[in-house]
Amino acid sequence: xxxxxxxxxxxxxxxxxxxxxxxxxxxxxxxxxxxxxxxxxxxxxxxxxxxxxxxxxxxxxxxxxxxxxxxxxxxxxxxxxxxxxxxxxxxxxxxxxxxxxxxxxxxxxxxxxxxxxxxxxxxxxxxxxxxxxxxxxxxxxxxxxxxxxxxxxxxxxxxxxxxxxxxxxxxxxxxxxxxxxxxxxxxxxxxxxxxxxxxxxxxxxxxxxxxxxxxxxxxxxxxxxxxxxxxxxxxxxxxxxxxxxxxxxxxxxxxxxxxxxxxxxxxxxxxxxxxxxxxxxxxxxxxxxxxxxxxxxxxxxxxxxx
Numbered sequence: 432x433x434x435x436x437x438x439x440x441x442x443x444x445x446x447x448x449x450x451x452x453x454x455x456x457x458x459x460x461x462x463x464x465x466x467x468x469x470x471x472x473x474x475x476x477x478x479x480x481x482x483x484x485x486x487x488x489x490x491x492x493x494x495x496x497x498x499x500x501x502x503x504x505x506x507x508x509x510x511x512x513x514x515x516x517x518x519x520x521x522x523x524x525x526x527x528x529x530x531x532x533x534x535x536x537x538x539x540x541x542x543x544x545x546x547x548x549x550x551x552x553x554x555x556x557x558x559x560x561x562x563x564x565x566x567x568x569x570x571x572x573x574x575x576x577x578x579x580x581x582x583x584x585x586x587x588x589x590x591x592x593x594x595x596x597x598x599x600x601x602x603x604x605x606x607x608x609x610x611x612x613x614x615x616x617x618x619x620x621x622x623x624x625x626x627x628x629x630x631x632x633x634x635x636x637x638x639x640x641x642x643x644x645x646x647x648x649x650x651x652x653x654x655x656x657x658x659x660x661x662x663x664x665x666x667x668x669x670x671x672x673x674x675x676x677x678x679x680x681x682x683x684x685x686x687x688x689x690x691x692x693x694x695x696x697x698x699x700x701x702x703x704x705x706x707x708x709x710x711x712x713x714x715x716x717x718x719x720x721x722x723x724x725x726x727x728x729x730x731x732x733x734x735x736x737x
Contacts, residue, residue: 433489434489435454435490435491436451436459436483436484436489437720437723437724438450438452438480438491438493438723439451439716439722440476440495440496440498440716440719441547441716442496442499442527442544443499443544444466444570445465445466445570445571445671446465446466447463447466447473448461448462448463448464448715448716448719449461449462449464449476449480450716450719451480451484451487452723454492454724456554456717456724458713458720459483460483460487462479466519469521469525473525473531476531477534477535480494491537492723493537493538493723493725494538494539495539495541495542495718495719495722495723495724496528496539496540496719496722497543497546497715497716497718497722498514498541498542498543499514499517499519499543499544499571500543500544501514501515501516502514502515502541502543503515504543504546504587504588504589506587507587510526511528511541512526512527512529512539513527513528513529518610518611518612527541528541540723540725541722542583542722543574543576543589544568544574544718545566545574546566546578546583546589546718547714547715547718547719547721548566548568548708548715548717548718549566549576549583549718550721550722551710551713551714551718551720552564552708552714553578553581554721555709555717556667556708556709556710556714557707557708557710558578558667561665563577563579563661563664564578564663564664564665564666565663565666566669566708566714567592567657567666567667567669568669568670569622569669569670569671569672572618572624573592573593573618573621573653573670574592574593575590575592575653575657576589576590577590577657577661577663579661592617593617593622594612594617595617595653595656596615597616597621597649597652597653598652600645600648600649602645603620603645606629608625609622609624609628617652620649623670626642626672630642633672643675643677643681644681646681647678647684647685650682650685651682651686651689652689654666654668654682658690658694663704664704665706666705666706667707668705668706668707668708669707669708673707673708674712679706683701683705684698684701686701686705687701
């Protein structure tokens with residue numbers, strides 16, 4: 432039998448990205464499974480991991496899941512690893528922890544998708560060496576993780592930054608927002624889902640479309656809220672919508688305009704502060720691998736204690 436491998440899942444509202452990696456975190460194989468009904472989605476993930484163990488002639492030593500939320504991430508809670516009330520149809524009260532721990536008989540560690548991505552960026556990406564950093568994902572929904580000296584703010588729960596409220600753009604006042612709970616919160620106005628509902632497929636829009644300027648205005652406000660609340664050294668923007676290469680610059684420009692000289696902020700400084708995810712679309716997946724490594728270490732600790 433080969434050396435044990437680690438499993439990682441970036442559990443998103445659009446897809447469950449799964450990977451197996453070696454003990455150093457290097458990804459050996461990966462796949463993407465569309466997020467459909469819970470039972471079918473989770474069963475497909477389990478089948479893939481079993482097939483990978485067979486192909487690698489190995490077994491999983493730990494599985495980490497970086498999940499969309501809200502999700503219970505308190506290890507001391509009876510509902511640890513359970514997705515709480517969510518607008519994602521059918522997924523409320525689904526226990527990711529119970530399903531994978533029982534199906535794969537492996538230590539499972541669960542955190543939010545943004546905390547996982549931020550941990551990965553701190554180890555391998557844009558937050559290396561930073562004492563404080565935030566990671567904001569702009570995808571099906573919007574979430575954020577905040578790290579100070581290696582610890583996440585909000586533990587043993589997690590922030591719900593996607594549901595803060597914003598100043599409306601004057602050309603966007605007719606849009607009611609898509610958040611099932613709050614309508615026009617940050618997620619309701621600026622998520623990829625909200626963007627697509629107003630303007631269509633972002634990949635088909637020209638760079639000068641007004642939708643990009645409205646989006647940048649909202650994301651700049653989000654970055655400003657992070658600065659005024661936490662003064663983070665890095666604000667990392669990830670998720671599907673940030674794949675548009677021109678959007679980051681618009682956010683930085685809007686941020687400088689909104690902060691209006693406060694904190695001696697210049698565009699040059701904003702470009703160093705607000706950056707794109709260096710790990711791109713793999714940030715959450717690599718975060719899952721890091722969580723899997725945590726599960727492996729915890730199991731070793733139990734073995735040594737026994």
